[in-house]
Amino acid sequence: MSSMDEGYGPTWDSDDEYDNFIRKMNPPRIVIDNESSAEATIVRVDSANEYGILLEVIQVMIDLDLVIGKAYITSDGGWFMDVFNVTDKEGKKIKDEETLAQIEDYIRKSLGPDSRYIPSRRRSVGVAAAADHNVIELMGTDRPGLLSEVSAVLASLKCNVVSAEIWTHKTRAAAVMRVTDEDTGLAVTDAERLERVRERLSYLLRGGGLSRGAAMAVSSGTATMHTERRLHQMMLDDGDYEQLQRQAPEQSQRPNVTVRNWNDKDYSVVTIRCKDRSKLLFDTVCTLTDLRYVVFHANIDAKDNQAYQEFYVRHVNGSPMNTETERLRVIQCLEAAIERRVSEGVKLELCATDKVGLLSEVTRIFRENSLTVTRAEVTTRGRMAVNTFYVRGSAGEAVDQKTIDSIRQAIGQNLQVKGQPEPPEPQKKESPTWFLFANLFRPRSLYSLGLFMH
Template identity: 70%
Template sequence: METDLMSSHWDSDDEYEKFIQRMNPPRVVIDNESCANATVVRVDSANKYGMLLEVVQVLTDLNLIITKAYITSDGGWFMDVFNVTDKDGKKLNDSTTINGIVDFIRKSLGADSSFVPSRRRSVGVAQSSGHTSIELTGTDRPGLLSEVSAVLTDLKCNVVNAEVWTHNTRAAAVMQVTDDETHSAITDPERLSRIKELLCNVLKGNNKTRGARTAVSVGETHTDRRLHQMMFDDRDYERCDQSIGDESLRPNVTVVHWYDKDYSVVTIRCKDRPKLLFDIICTLTDMQYVVFHGNVNSEGPEAYQEYYIRHVDGSPVNSEAERQRVIQCLEAAIERRVSEGLKLELCTSDRVGLLSDVTRIFRENSLSVTRAEVSTRGGKAINTFYVRDASGNPVDPKTLDSIRQSIGQTVLEVKGHNSDCSKSQESPTRFLFGGLFRSRSLYNFGLVRP
């Protein structure tokens, strides 16, 4: 009975919020005149927890670069201004893109939107109309992705999209797979259970203290948001060794209390990069903090961000332990996505086992992949890898030539420069993709040793 009353109360609150939003629909204005070097996006709406993240997510997903932002959501109204450019740093002149911004933001913030910013889902397997989504977290180690890929290949699964992050000895992945024969989602319960069981064994390895977590999940959310949530839930922000990494390259994050207004003020200074604003806002939102005011400036090589926050219960950061946790979590959010090494792009016809074969070639040439994005479009595999020498040094040109000859000169293109590899910006763990599975029938062992 108590559960029914609580559910009824929740539904009532939700309907009331939708009513308020219908009475005050979001207003989105695109201004190409007031700023000489950027397009200005203004968003006004009735306020609701998580709206800031939704707007930033839309702009980020449209591959727009946010150079400046002014955030105000104190009280019942949400007013934000964003200066954006395309990926080449130019103002937006494409009417399709401009109209898309307006439509997407209105749909995201409208009364019928279904976003739930604090939603947590168990790591596991979820079905959609065209593919099965697999979410994995575990302890990072050499060859982990190759072992996962080998299991999926032997189980007749094709990886059509994937993104994998590593940070502070932890690894998280969101992978979309299809059945090798039907090219559609895998629906057989026994087969899904088998996939979960074997992948869990791979992820656990011989780690008895912090293994993998698996469970059947429901629905889908934004991939980058899930990766942040998964690594946050896995406590990757807890540094196992404070001496690891170059301290001078860590972001500068401070949290102080503004007693006059009872806010906590968060300031962040670090090297600018795409999606930095999204990563920060995503983490603050998932930590249950509300941004009341904010100022973002990323026009130079260094990004500066300032936020006035409170917890959702209305309190500022009120203890030293909480202050340190906010700092650690924001540092981790910034570090997770940073890509280190020489950037390689692969474009070829998609096939089952392609990811395993590519990482095998990298491993045979003593290269370690620090991060990768795998996607499939129109039957073509379009993959991005960031590689370094296994010892952490820049890639030798002769080694690179050998790899390109093995894979194909036109198939694998170099997008970075070896000189960039010497500038370390990555989290301490660099070896997720470094090794290769020892057997293509790895899943038969039931338990994989590192």
Template identity: 65%
Template sequence: MDGDLSSSWDSDDEYEKFIRRMNPPRVVVDNDSCADATVIKVDSANKHGILLEVVQVLMDLNLIITKAYISSDGGWFMDVFNVRDRDGNKIGEEMKLNEINGFIRKSLGEESSYIPSRRRSIDFMPSSDHTSIELTGTDRPGLLSEVCAVLSDLECNVVNAEVWTHNTRAAAVMQVSDKGTGTAIADPEKLSRIKKLLYNVLKGSNKSREAKTAVSVGATHTERRLHQMMFDDRDYERSGEDDGNVCHRPKVTVVNWFDKDYSMVTIRCKDRPKLLFDTVCTLTDMQYVVFHGNVDAEGPEAYQEYYIRHIDGSPVNSEAERQRVIQCLEAAIERRVSEGLKLELCTSDRMGLLSDVTRIFRENGLTVTRAEVTTKGGKVFNIFYVRDAAGNSVDPKTLDDIRAEIGQTVLQVKGHSDHLKSPQESPTRFLLGSLFKSKSLYNLGLIRSYT
């Protein structure tokens, strides 16, 4: 039986490659037709997940999408993106334009590694440089510091990491190397010990929610994997105590289009980088297909409109399903929202650096709501978003003490979030934790409310 399934899967893969070979993607990068943005047009044979694949490439190239027009109703995918660089300018270099074109073609071409299945969407390619560690668990004071301390005690150096928190849940993807070799950890006993000890840290005394650890000598697309991990951990489920935060949530609606087998999803929220990736990633991993879409993020508020069906061809067909789509999209948007004071740490890499820094934060009563760790060329560049234990702005004296201990030039202050919450809004505050707070066709009679 297993052999038959494997043979069928291999046949599907070969068919996908054949379709891509017969219908190679067409990519046009146009710097002339729009005065304030570079226009990227992509035409390709259609397949589930192709929209996410293109958006993911643009995000990985650090491009900001200001407008998008999506159409994939049939066997062909056609998309237009208006993009700018991180400084808000058109793409000025010819070499960069060619790079964008090449990356998209490679991503969608015959030899691309993208496969529609959700489980196979994570590219576990062998790596000799690092070991990937995935962690999910209930948030609590000191969690990040404890995780880093365990890794340091086991002589594992954190090379890259990203940590997200949402709705009392925490998730992290960490790439670590062995102190002795500077490469991936090869000893099976050590890998087993890492997994066991980290599981114990994540589990703590919490018996109501499961903790998960996974260790592999491989690579993942970190941000997509974090979305999948938090989705699997059901961070979108809200308790009745969270009702007071409704006004802070993104505005998400789901209605069925009159006389059409589509459900229309509209999203309005404050714009920020990578917003389109977050929503498209969630729809794709929930097994929905975007047939048409319109995205406008040129102002402070972003507007997204999608016409979707489930992968089985049906629109949203129950109130429970509608609510789940809304909750999951809200969670996807909120996960990346960063509340608190932004701190940037840049220094030479050394063993145990992350453990020392997070310990200093904890000892000075700071909570970390999100973290990014990057190591390149022997240098470490870390970003932390921090608050005090009550969820308020960090006291200047505390900040001075921390910078004096870590180094005034090493730890730089980059500013406060506009949306710090008061203790009254959420009495429980965790390290690595936070409770984040249409162009309507309805009035034209073209769509109907879901019933």
């Protein structure tokens, strides 16, 4: 097996002992302000700067279900100074004292001297053992019924799925699943049994040898990674962004991503305009970090369901993007990161008493009703399974009410329908005056305002 840090070479801040010394001498300062703004809670974070630190802070916020409406980020001179305007999912200020304390505590722990900003990067697909569960990573060609088949294989091998997250994008599917032994409720430790899991899932993903990137690796250890970050890495390594060229949708539906160089400051300026959605900032910063770019400044604004993000970046080697090929790859990777989490299909939520084989049973019912899962999140809370599925017809069509009634009859009233997919927006013919007013009202560029330290 390769090193657990495979994929990360030396970086601009690779001296661990010196970094630990700097973090101990300059502990992070987190200030939560609920007075300055009537609409949002303001979180200010100051600390010694390191590669990946911005992603770490944003990751804490999304894990606490916070929505970042605005942010101003600057980190020149080796110091990280960021301001975030956050709300809860209903758009209200954070007033719960426990949540406010968690924000400060979790960010402080994430940036403290004992933390590592760059989690270990495992191979793209594999089975890893932790103390109480096994982690299974899957990457392969998407097809109707794939999740049902994977779940059935695991159930037949007496592996219980306690949590899972599945993404599909274009023709590819990625999954991170945590499973336990049906008998012990702990991790499967028998090497022969793990090998059978690997063999059967590898065969399933290969689909007769037509699927690329479906090989599996088995490793051991307790290193863990943020699931959504890992899914981004898996799909990035798999090259799902290359599919965008072959299956380009209408331009009006695509995110608008541009890259230009500010030669006087040796920055590449990445600008993103797209429809706003949950966790968008995490997805874009995660991708820039995994592409090994350092964000020195950023201006983030989300309003009226539209998002504007502007990043001033350099590669970890200190240089901006020097070639058109490099700029095009960054654009494609960011477009893919934005699109991966776009939920296609009807949202179904299932809250039921957990039992072995529940995921296999539910996905089998979906398959029998000609439904395919485009995204899924499976969790276990105590004795309850809380699962969310986005489904559509196996040919990509919308799901009708008759099908919904059929699967609800089979699964039970614990299955809740959260909405039908939104109809596509009609393409508007934009007049020249629209661009004038759009430029007047969009957030001002940091470049045009000259808000930089010399």
